[in-house]
Amino acid sequence: MTAATVTRANPVARKRRRSRAGDSRAYTIFRVVALVVVVVGLAFPIVWMILASLKSNIDIYNAAKTFSFVPTFDNYVTVFGEQSFLPFFWNSFVVGAGSTGLALALGLPAAYAMSRFTMRRSASTVLLARIIPAISLIVPWYFIFANLGLVGGYGAMILAHMFTSVPLIVWILISFFDGLPVDLEEAAQVDGLTPIGAFFRISLPLSAPGIATAAILAFIFSWNNFLFSLILSGSQTKTLPVAIMNFIGYASIDWGGLMAASTAITVPIIVMAVFFQKYVVSGLTAGATKG
Amino acid sequence: MKKSTILRATSLAVAASAVVALAGCAGGADAGTGSSGTLNVTLANHPWSDAVKKALPDFEKETGIKVDLNIYDDEQLAQLYNVKLNAASDELDVMMFKPLQDTLQMSTNKWLVDLSDDVTKDAGWDWQDFQESARSSVTVGDEVVGVPIATETAVLYYRKDLLAAAGLDVPKTMDELTAAVKKIHELNPDIYAFGARGEKSAAVTQFSSFLYSFGGDWVDKNGKAAVDSPEAIKAYEYLGGLIKDYGPPGSVDMNWPQVMGLMQQGLVAFYPEGSSQYNNAVDPSKSNIADQIGVAPIPSGSDGSRPYNITNFAIGINSGSKNQDNAWKFIQWATSKDNVLKFQQADVPGPRTSVWADPAGTSALPADLLKVIQTNGDIGVGYDRPVLIAVAAAREAVGTPLVTAIQGGDVADAAKTANAAFQDLLDKEK
Numbered sequence: 001m002t003a004a005t006v007t008r009a010n011p012v013a014r015k016r017r018r019s020r021a022g023d024s025r026a027y028t029i030f031r032v033v034a035l036v037v038v039v040v041g042l043a044f045p046i047v048w049m050i051l052a053s054l055k056s057n058i059d060i061y062n063a064a065k066t067f068s069f070v071p072t073f074d075n076y077v078t079v080f081g082e083q084s085f086l087p088f089f090w091n092s093f094v095v096g097a098g099s100t101g102l103a104l105a106l107g108l109p110a111a112y113a114m115s116r117f118t119m120r121r122s123a124s125t126v127l128l129a130r131i132i133p134a135i136s137l138i139v140p141w142y143f144i145f146a147n148l149g150l151v152g153g154y155g156a157m158i159l160a161h162m163f164t165s166v167p168l169i170v171w172i173l174i175s176f177f178d179g180l181p182v183d184l185e186e187a188a189q190v191d192g193l194t195p196i197g198a199f200f201r202i203s204l205p206l207s208a209p210g211i212a213t214a215a216i217l218a219f220i221f222s223w224n225n226f227l228f229s230l231i232l233s234g235s236q237t238k239t240l241p242v243a244i245m246n247f248i249g250y251a252s253i254d255w256g257g258l259m260a261a262s263t264a265i266t267v268p269i270i271v272m273a274v275f276f277q278k279y280v281v282s283g284l285t286a287g288a289t290k291g
Numbered sequence: 292m293k294k295s296t297i298l299r300a301t302s303l304a305v306a307a308s309a310v311v312a313l314a315g316c317a318g319g320a321d322a323g324t325g326s327s328g329t330l331n332v333t334l335a336n337h338p339w340s341d342a343v344k345k346a347l348p349d350f351e352k353e354t355g356i357k358v359d360l361n362i363y364d365d366e367q368l369a370q371l372y373n374v375k376l377n378a379a380s381d382e383l384d385v386m387m388f389k390p391l392q393d394t395l396q397m398s399t400n401k402w403l404v405d406l407s408d409d410v411t412k413d414a415g416w417d418w419q420d421f422q423e424s425a426r427s428s429v430t431v432g433d434e435v436v437g438v439p440i441a442t443e444t445a446v447l448y449y450r451k452d453l454l455a456a457a458g459l460d461v462p463k464t465m466d467e468l469t470a471a472v473k474k475i476h477e478l479n480p481d482i483y484a485f486g487a488r489g490e491k492s493a494a495v496t497q498f499s500s501f502l503y504s505f506g507g508d509w510v511d512k513n514g515k516a517a518v519d520s521p522e523a524i525k526a527y528e529y530l531g532g533l534i535k536d537y538g539p540p541g542s543v544d545m546n547w548p549q550v551m552g553l554m555q556q557g558l559v560a561f562y563p564e565g566s567s568q569y570n571n572a573v574d575p576s577k578s579n580i581a582d583q584i585g586v587a588p589i590p591s592g593s594d595g596s597r598p599y600n601i602t603n604f605a606i607g608i609n610s611g612s613k614n615q616d617n618a619w620k621f622i623q624w625a626t627s628k629d630n631v632l633k634f635q636q637a638d639v640p641g642p643r644t645s646v647w648a649d650p651a652g653t654s655a656l657p658a659d660l661l662k663v664i665q666t667n668g669d670i671g672v673g674y675d676r677p678v679l680i681a682v683a684a685a686r687e688a689v690g691t692p693l694v695t696a697i698q699g700g701d702v703a704d705a706a707k708t709a710n711a712a713f714q715d716l717l718d719k720e721k
Contacts, residue, residue, distance in 0.1 A: 057577045061552040143378040151382060231374050235361050245364040250337040250603075251567040253548050 046266070053260035060255045075260035085261060087236075088243040089268075094154055095229070095239055096222040099161035100215050107166045108211065111173030112199060116182070123174060130167045137163070138231050145232060152234025160228040165218035172217070176210030177203065216276050220269055240265045329357040330617045332385040335365045337604060339441045340387070342634040343625055350624050356617050365389070376402045376609065383609040384618040387440070390428040390605045394436060395680045397607075403436040404608040409619050410435050416623055417645075424673035425602040425642035437607035438626045439642035444667040445500040445598035445675070446660070448554065448562045448572055451585045453479060461587045465504070465529060468561065468590045475560045476537050485533045486550045486559035489542035489697050491690035492683070496675040497563055498693055499599050502526045504592035509677040509689065509713070516717055518689050519710035524703050526592070531696020543694050555579060563589060567603065569660055570638060586659045588666060600671020602642055640664065681716045688712040 052060050054071040079085050114123045141160060142151065150156040180203055188198040204211075226241040233242060244265065247258040334340040340362050347358055363371060368387070375383060376397075388397060397403050410418040418426070418435075425439035447468075449461065453475050462468040476484035488494040502508065507522035517523060534542045539553055551571050553559045555578040566586075575581040589598040606625065608618045624630065631641040635652045646652035647668070653661055677685040688709050695705035 058555065058579060061556050062579075139374050139378055142374050142380070146378060146380055146382060227370075230363075230367055230371060235359050242363075242367075245367055246336065246362070248336065248364040250335055250365055251547075251565070252571055 049259050049266075050263050052255060053263045055256060057254065057256050060259075075256040076264070078254070078257045079261045079264055083243075083246055083257070083261075085240075085243065085264065088238055088240050089264075091154070091233070091237050092223055092239040092241075095157045095161060096219045098154065098158040099165055099222050100218045102158065103162045103165040103169050103218055104211065104215060106162075107169035107214070108173060108204075110166075111170045112177050112203065114170065115174045115177035123170065126167045126170050128167075129163055134164070134227050138227060141228075142231050151232055152237060154237055156232040157229055157237070157239070160232055161222040161225055164221055164225070168218055168221065169214040172214040173207065173210050176207050180206055212276050216272060219272070223265075223269060328614075329359045330384050330614055330621055331359050331361070331382060332621060333361045333363070333368070333371070333383050334387040334606075335368050335389075335604065336362050337365075337387075337441065337639075338637065339604060339634060339639045342637045342639055345637075346630065346633065350621065353624070354617075354620055356620065358621065369393075372397075372402075376400065376611070379611050380609070381611045381613050384612040384614045385606055385621050386609055387604055387606050388437065390437065390439070390602050391674055391676055391678070392682050394429060394431060394605075395678070396682075398431040398434065398436050399680055401610055404610050404612070404615060404618075405434045405436065406438070406608070406619070406622075407433065407435045409623075410438070413623065416627060420628065420643045420645050422602075422642055422644055422668070424600065424671070428602040428673060429605045429607070437605035438622050439602040439605045440626060440631075440639075441604045442601065442640045442642050443565045443567045443603040444600040444664055444671055445497065445563060445589050446566050446569075446663050446667075447587045447589055448564060448568075449585050449587060450557075450560045450580065450583050452580075452583045453482075453560050454585075461585065462590050465501075465590050465592045469529075469533065472533060472537050472561055479560070482558045482560060483537060483539045483553065484560045485537040486539055486545075486553055486562045487530065487534055487542070487564075488546055488550060489534055489538070489694065490544055490546045491694050492686040493546040493690075494693050495677075495686045495690045496565070496599070498526070498530055498690070499672070499675040500563065500589045500597065501530045501592065503597035503599070503672050504589060504594055505529065506592070506594035509685075510717070514717070516710045516714035518692065518713060519703070519706040522593070524692075524706050527692045527696045527702050527706060529592075531693050531702065534697045535699055538697070543697050554584075557583075565603075566640065566660065566664060573657075586657070586663055588663050596670065598667050598671050599673075599675035600667045601673060601675050677713065679717060680720050685713055685716050688716065 048066075051067070051069075053075050054073070055065070055069050056072055056074070059065045059069045110122075110126070113119060114126075141156075145151045145156040145159075148156075150159075184202050184206070185195070185198040188202045189195065193201060224241060225239075229239040229242050233239060240261075244258065244261045247254040247261060332343075334343065344360060344362070347360065350356070351358060369392075372383075372386065372388070372393075386403075388394070410416075421439055422442070425442065426435070429435060429437040429439055447462075454461065454471070457471070457474050457478055459471050459474060460467075462471045472484040488497050499509075502523055505522045505526040507520050507526050508517060511517040511520070539545070539550075539558070547564060547568060550559065550562060551564070551568055554562050554572060557580040569586065571577055572584045573581045578584070589596050606622055608615055608622070612618055628643060628645055631643045632646045632649065632652050635641040635646050636655050638655075641647075641652070647665065656664070676682060677689060679685055691709045692702050692705040696702045
């Protein structure tokens with residue numbers, strides 16, 4: 001818990017502190033200024049992106065029209081009309097959901113086992129997958145997938161994305177399961193559940209926040225992954241990060257279209273993040289403090 | 292013990308079902324790979340590719356060959372080729388590439404099919420009709436490894452209105468250019484009288500015209516690195532000096548999107564750049580000063596005006612392709628006289644001499660641009676960067692002295708260091 005949430009949760013304490021000393025006012029001012037600086041700093045690129053997506057290409061470069069301009073939806077018409085981006089959304093969704101779902105199916109029991117049976121060496125091995133730079137993997141993978149006839153389909157991309165999402169899920173969930181008292185499962189077993197039953201009925205529901213965190217992070221990684229999708233996708237299965245490059249040409253860049261596409265790509269992720277936010281926060285704290 | 296057995300069994304079952312599910316997935320979505328008989332054509336995001344895309348139904352109808360067209364931005368394309376061709380892929384059939392950047396590397400690695408026999412077989416298609424510099428850019432030894440599709444040359448973009456207001460003529464020599472830039476700077480202190488690429492590697496191509504015009508070259512007659520010659524140093528100092536004194540701040544990080552962006556806003560008076568940027572400069576939907584853009588030849592230096600005049604893209608066939616006959620049919624169709632003419636009318640300067648002699652091929656071009664392109668065809672140099680396999684590394688090296696010049700450092704010293712680094716790269720390829 002941060003100081004900010006403590007004060008917000010306890011108005012009486014805040015009141016008392018403010019009336020007690022002058023430096024608390026200084027603290028409040030500092031806090032507001034700091035918050036504004038951080039929020040403006042972090043939000044500015046996103047705001048700029050959204051504003052640019054509503055401008056004509058001629059206005060984007062014009063500093064005088066940064067905030068005041070005549071908005072246009074032409075760029076979005078380009079993205080969804082001329083460039084027909086909807087199938088790319090579907091492709092990204094299939095690959096993201098597929099890789100995250102399968103990675104959870106593998107990673108969840110793996111993390112549970114590694115947590116309960118102290119298989120630290122296995123855990124380190126799994127982490128290795130994230131340490132190796134992706135670029136060094138892609139040539140052999142391409143070779144294997146090409147020989148299996150998987151290149152151009154969803155399968156190869158799902159498998160490739162799983163390679164990065166499984167370690168992520170395993171490591172977040174290991175620390176999460178570590179934090180769950182074994183007593184709960186033992187109590188359940190005393191009451192007649194099998195170990196598997198205890199896992200499904202007790203540990204799994206309790207670890208929902210951790211699972212949500214791991215899943216959303218894995219999904220975002222997949223959603224934004226560029227390299228694997230570039231090499232392994234086909235013309236019908238291109239994902240969004242690859243498709244967005246359509247706006248960058250040899251001798252011309254359609255900044256408006258690029259920004260509109262970026263905005264359109266970011267929106268689903270932001271909506272998802274807001275929706276799952278409370279899980280993500282508690283999940284991350286759980287992982288960070290107990291791992 | 293029992294617990295772990297059950298867990299192991301469960302995870303095995305999950306893994307097995309995952310693999311089955313994925314195999315099913317792949318079967319359904321697998322589209323357009325080499326095995327299916329469709330022709331896989333991989334192109335860079337370039338106006339030529341858009342023109343081909345539009346005309347493609349004609350080809351499919353004529354030949355009955357189904358084409359799977361994939362278009363990528365050129366950096367992506369380079370990455371894609373590196374991975375797929377290193378893995379000896381048969382997935383790519385027709386490939387678009389940049390002759391000056393890629394030909395040597397791709398042919399050294401034997402990634403491209405030798406087309407020497409194909410290009411001479413059909414007299415009607417007429418290989419000799421391609422400009423000589425274009426043909427030489429895709430010829431390695433006695434092997435022809437690609438067919439040129441688009442050309443580009445160096446021009447000087449300028450602001451007609453600012454020049455007229457200053458009472459100046461279009462500068463014909465480097466000295467006149469300096470004087471004009473200076474005068475426009477004095478009359479319009481709010482804008483940048485001169486702008487050019489300053490980002491080390493990107494700047495090399497535009498710098499080349501200045502290097503040649505001052506009498507320099509990347510290598511001397513004996514093939515030794517020569518970017519520390521007095522001529523080269525003069526060229527570095529000249530272009531770098533103009534950027535330093537009159538260019539926008541932060542020039543050393545600028546490539547064409549940044550400089551062209553400033554020009555479109557009316558903030559740059561003179562800008563040496565490739566002719567492929569013409570549409571950006573004069574498109575009223577992108578440019579505030581679209582009707583005020585003029586195009587002039589690169590001014591004469593001590594060695595006259597020697598702009599680059601290059602083939603910027605070519606297409607070839609992947610040596611691993613199992614579809615080589617159809618791939619050649621596609622190339623022949625896409626580079627036929629009719630289509631080169633048609634594509635030129637859609638703003639893609641073609642590599643065939645016949646389309647430049649044909650009024651139908653040139654009437655769409657504005658007079659000033661056409662004149663520069665035609666002159667450069669006669670006087671131009673056929674390469675705009677050092678010619679070797681390690682082009683990217685060489686560009687980093689030979690671009691450094693320009694950055695030094697822009698920053699006001701010791702150019703002679705930087706040129707010496709750059710020359711040594713460039714010579715090392717040349718030595719490695721012997």
